[in-house]
Amino acid sequence: MRKAYGGKVAVRNLSLAVRAGSIFGFLGPNGAGKSTSIKMLLGLVRPTSGAAIVLGAPAGDVETRRKIGFLPEHFRFYDWLTPAELLRFHAKLCGVAPAKLRERVPALLDLVGLTPHRDKRVGAFSKGMMQRIGLAQALIHEPEIVFLDEPTSGLDPMGRRLVRDVIRAQRDRGATVFLNSHLLSEVEITCDTVAFLKDGEVVAQRNLASFANSEVHVTAQARCLSADAMAGLARWTVSANLEGEKLSLVARSTEVLADILRHLVLAGAQVYSFTPGQASLEDLFVRIMGEDRGL
Amino acid sequence: MIGTWVIAGITFREAARKKILWTALGAGVGFLLLFALALHFQIRDFDARSTSPFIRYQVLSAMMLVALYVVNLLAVLMTILTSVDSVSGEISSGTIQAIAMKPLPRWQILMGKWLGFAAMISAFVALTFGGTIGVAYLMAGVAPDNGLSGGLLVLLECLLALAMTFLFSTWFSTLTSGVIVIGLYGLAFMGGWLEQMSGFTESAKLVTIGIITSLIMPSEALWRRAAADMATPVAASLPFSPFANVSIPSDTMIAYAVVYLFVALAVGIYHFHVRDL
Numbered sequence: 373m374r375k376a377y378g379g380k381v382a383v384r385n386l387s388l389a390v391r392a393g394s395i396f397g398f399l400g401p402n403g404a405g406k407s408t409s410i411k412m413l414l415g416l417v418r419p420t421s422g423a424a425i426v427l428g429a430p431a432g433d434v435e436t437r438r439k440i441g442f443l444p445e446h447f448r449f450y451d452w453l454t455p456a457e458l459l460r461f462h463a464k465l466c467g468v469a470p471a472k473l474r475e476r477v478p479a480l481l482d483l484v485g486l487t488p489h490r491d492k493r494v495g496a497f498s499k500g501m502m503q504r505i506g507l508a509q510a511l512i513h514e515p516e517i518v519f520l521d522e523p524t525s526g527l528d529p530m531g532r533r534l535v536r537d538v539i540r541a542q543r544d545r546g547a548t549v550f551l552n553s554h555l556l557s558e559v560e561i562t563c564d565t566v567a568f569l570k571d572g573e574v575v576a577q578r579n580l581a582s583f584a585n586s587e588v589h590v591t592a593q594a595r596c597l598s599a600d601a602m603a604g605l606a607r608w609t610v611s612a613n614l615e616g617e618k619l620s621l622v623a624r625s626t627e628v629l630a631d632i633l634r635h636l637v638l639a640g641a642q643v644y645s646f647t648p649g650q651a652s653l654e655d656l657f658v659r660i661m662g663e664d665r666g667l
Numbered sequence: 668m669i670g671t672w673v674i675a676g677i678t679f680r681e682a683a684r685k686k687i688l689w690t691a692l693g694a695g696v697g698f699l700l701l702f703a704l705a706l707h708f709q710i711r712d713f714d715a716r717s718t719s720p721f722i723r724y725q726v727l728s729a730m731m732l733v734a735l736y737v738v739n740l741l742a743v744l745m746t747i748l749t750s751v752d753s754v755s756g757e758i759s760s761g762t763i764q765a766i767a768m769k770p771l772p773r774w775q776i777l778m779g780k781w782l783g784f785a786a787m788i789s790a791f792v793a794l795t796f797g798g799t800i801g802v803a804y805l806m807a808g809v810a811p812d813n814g815l816s817g818g819l820l821v822l823l824e825c826l827l828a829l830a831m832t833f834l835f836s837t838w839f840s841t842l843t844s845g846v847i848v849i850g851l852y853g854l855a856f857m858g859g860w861l862e863q864m865s866g867f868t869e870s871a872k873l874v875t876i877g878i879i880t881s882l883i884m885p886s887e888a889l890w891r892r893a894a895a896d897m898a899t900p901v902a903a904s905l906p907f908s909p910f911a912n913v914s915i916p917s918d919t920m921i922a923y924a925v926v927y928l929f930v931a932l933a934v935g936i937y938h939f940h941v942r943d944l
Contacts, residue, residue: 411764411943411944414768415768416764416767416768416943416944417943417944418941418943434770434771434772435770436770437768437769437770438770440768442764442765442768444761444764444765445761446761447761447765448760448761448762449762449765450677450681450762452680452681452684461673461677462765462769464669464673465670465673465674465766465769465770465771466769466770467669467770506765509765
């Protein structure tokens with residue numbers, strides 16, 4: 373899909389597939405087009421060209437929206453409602469039966485930790501509490517897919533942990549979660565797959581389960597390391613750099629670490645330390661987006 | 668259609684919480700008290716001077732019509748000011764996003780909002796317009812000939828202003844929409860007075876200008892028809908007044924206003940349906 377506002381292109385070439393039942397992370401710097409992409413998938417914004425299929429129907433299909441939940445980036449609602457009234461209103465719009473609501477509303481308030489605040493007006497809620505009630509309204513009708521646009525923004529560490537648990541609970545009941553977040557550490561421990569959006573285009577997609585078993589950063593201390601030995605590392609590494617006695621390299625996977633160490637020793641290097649460490653999602657993000665791009 | 672009624676219900680509650688509504692209601696009550704006080708002193712004065720029943724009836728009826736005219740102005744302004752940020756405000760704040768992605772067509776959202784405000788405005792007009800007639804009848808024994816149709820025409824004028832406000836607020840910001848609709852209302856107001864003035868100056872061009880402004884925005888024409896239906900012969904003969912029957916809008920003009928209302932609402936719904944949120 374493509375979306376342009378006049379001469380300004382917000383989304384250039386969005387092309388992605390999300391596996392049902394997975395937690396999908398949608399990453400990119402500010403202005404990359406993440407929110408616009410989500411809005412196109414929800415039918416809130418019409419693409420300039422292209423189309424998307426969500427749950428087997430064209431994006432924006434009214435009946436299909438019965439199976440979709442959405443937490444906007446800055447969730448706001450009528451500030452005179454109590455959290456229970458707010459949930460009941462959204463549930464009515466989703467066609468949830470009143471009998472089901474009697475159980476569902478208290479259960480959801482409990483899930484997002486707002487039971488002690490159930491008698492307050494949402495106008496008195498903090499930003500974090502608004503995010504929580506927004507998350508609850510997105511889940512009120514037990515959707516098959518939930519779009520969460522920055523669900524942890526404004527949340528304290530306990531709130532972030534709660535959101536993580538809620539997201540995993542959605543996957544456990546078979547729902548798909550489409551997560552747009554700036555917090556890479558959150559995405560890293562929550563998502564199954566991530567896509568990187570740059571200048572309105574998906575530039576990379578990674579399965580985080582296999583990513584965890586790939587691209588290992590290694591820091592080593594070694595003497596007598598010849599140029600030939602350094603060149604020979606290319607068989608197992610993405611990059612290798614020697615500064616004095618400090619060798620920094622990125623191995624292709626944990627399985628090649630023994631080969632690298634053996635190669636160094638056989639090449640006559642004196643290896644004093646060899647410390648592998650996992651490459652973070654942030655490292656990958658920076659590498660894909662470029663160093664000059666801020667979050 | 669369930670979505671329409673759910674939206675209408677919450678819109679009515681949202682509208683009923685707006686300070687501007689309570690300010691307008693407070694102004695309405697204050698105005699009724701003032702009207703009652705003025706009637707009281709006028710009646711006492713008539714009693715002291717043994718004024719003839721004919722003069723007494725005509726003057727008290729004219730006072731009631733002035734009061735109804737103020738109610739009409741208050742109701743239209745209250746309609747515009749309470750509803751102007753309902754659509755544009757929720758679009759700019761993003762509140763609409765959580766609603767618009769629910770399984771209901773967008774026309775139901777706009778229609779529900781319009782119905783919610785229409786219900787609130789109907790209650791406001793019934794209270795203030797009916798209150799004015801009630802006070803006049805109970806204190807002075809006067810009542811307009813066609814009070815119900817006059818009230819319905821004032822309500823139609825408010826609903827027309829509501830449809831126009833919704834139409835523009837699907838396009839523009841709250842402030843811009845408010846300025847445009849009040850501007851159009853002012854234009855119609857001006858045109859109506861120019862047309863009334865034509866009775867004094869006998870200028871056909873002023874009549875033409877009045878008709879053109881009524882076609883652009885038929886709100887004032889509705890009031891003038893309501894006033895013509897309700898006015899006593901003496902009040903109607905007053906030149907330069909809101910009740911002068913110099914140029915009475917026809918049934919066709921009322922039908923035009925109804926069609927105008929539905930077209931404005933339909934265009935607003937269409938634009939809300941196709942626009943990005």
